[in-house]
Amino acid sequence: MERVEGHLNDGQEVQERLAIDTAINTLIVVLVYLVIKMSFDGIRQWRAKVSILVVGAGPVGLTAALVAVRSGKVLSLTILDERSRTSLLCRPQQIALDPRSVKFLLALGVDFDNIEGCWHNDHFFTKIGVFQEHVLSILEQRKQTLDIRILLGTKFTEEYIRKMSQGEWPKIIIVADGSCGESSSLLGVNSEFIVESCNAYGANAALERPDQRQVMRNIFHQSFNAYKTDIEPRMSDLTLPHLQCSRRLFEIVLSHRRVTSAFIEGDNIVVTLEGEAVRVLNFDTGCGVNLGLRGLESSEQFIYKIATAVDQSDVFEALAAKIKHSKQVVEEFKLHGLLTSVFE
Known part of the structure; x- marks a missing residue:
């Protein structure tokens, strides 16, 4: 009996050791798999890049191009505008960049010390043409390391779309061609606007x-x-x-698109609208540029998510986050935008 019990104990110990060895080996295999997978995922995300088309070379469109460059995910970047370079750089309208916009632009490499303008209460005043010239110079410098094409005097039309081969189609299109632009309609984006009061009044x-x-x-x-x-x-x-001043006050309203981003399924292209192509005020004091830059604050993360997307669910997740941020921009501006942009 003692011998039988001894053999049974030895057998149990062997089985226990085998079970422990199996568990350890399984754990090692799982850990090795996870390390390899994470390494490959990291390499894939690091190498993932997308081609981007920016329609509109105004202050918001050019700033969007800077955001794309900083994302590090640009395979090729094309900036399109129907206006000539001379027309862009001679724009005399003034813009007043508020402190939040100044901070955002500084992070993108904008050097205010080299822009003709003046400061007042931490706001920077300059001409639109002067600002655009500075941003264009930054993009020209980045051409040495990135595939950047600046096509001024070229309109985004159906003919332009037809001329593009399948391989040239960008994966991301940023529409920033202003309130009168037609690019969003050509891409099939709903043009319906929502008009809301800012609970403020002004006079001419x-x-x-x-x-x-x-x-x-x-x-x-x-x-x-x-x-x-x-x-x-x-x-x-x-x-x-x-x-x-005009004797009658007018109500200040904000018009914003119901649809701010879209996905063209057949071509796997995402479209996002920025600047006055998506949010427009019914008066002009330069703060519309600040409002446009607010929308770009989520663009770098948006570009990164689209570039590293594995499937359509990742794309839709990125679009949902961008749409959510666009709505937040509208709500924040209605609450505090006029106070911070105009009356500081």
Whole structure:
């Protein structure tokens, strides 16, 4: 009996050792598999890149191009605008970049020390053309290391689409061609806008000039003299009493698209709208650019997710996050946007 019990105990010990060895070997195999998989996934994500088309070379479109470059996921980047380079760089309209926009642009490599402009209460004032020239110069420098094509004087039309071969189609199209652009319609994006009140009112200001017939509207007094044209007289405190405002106030409203991003399933292309192509104010003080830059704050992560997407579920997840952020931009602006952009 003792011998039988001894043999049974030895057999149990052998089985226990075998079970432990099997568990250890299985654990090692699983760990090795996970390490290899994570390594391959890391390499795949590191190497994953996408071709991007930006339609519109305004302040928002060019900034979107900078965001794409910083993402590190650009295979090729094409910037398209129907306006010529001269038309873009000669735009005299003024923009006022608020502190949040300044911080965002600094992170993208914008050097405000090398942009003609002026500061006031941490806001940076400059001409749209001057700002665009600076951003274009940054993109021109990046051409040395990236495939960047800047096609000015080229309109995004059905003919342009037909000329593109299947291999040239971008995976991401960023539409930033303004409130009057037609690119989103050509791509089949719903054009319905939602109009909402900002719970604020404004008035048109005008200064009659005896030597000129035109009426100058929405003048920034502190920066007007720095950016006036040579034929315009300087504005002084003596002329301010002659500044007239419209007698009737108008309600400030924000129009924003119901659809801000889309997926073209047949071609596996994602489309996202930025700037005034998706959010438009009914008055112009330059803060529309700030509103456009808000939408770009989620674009780098969006590009990364699209570039590293394994299947359509990953693409839809990225689109859902972008759409959610676009809605947040609208809600935040209705609550605080006018206060921070105009009245600081």
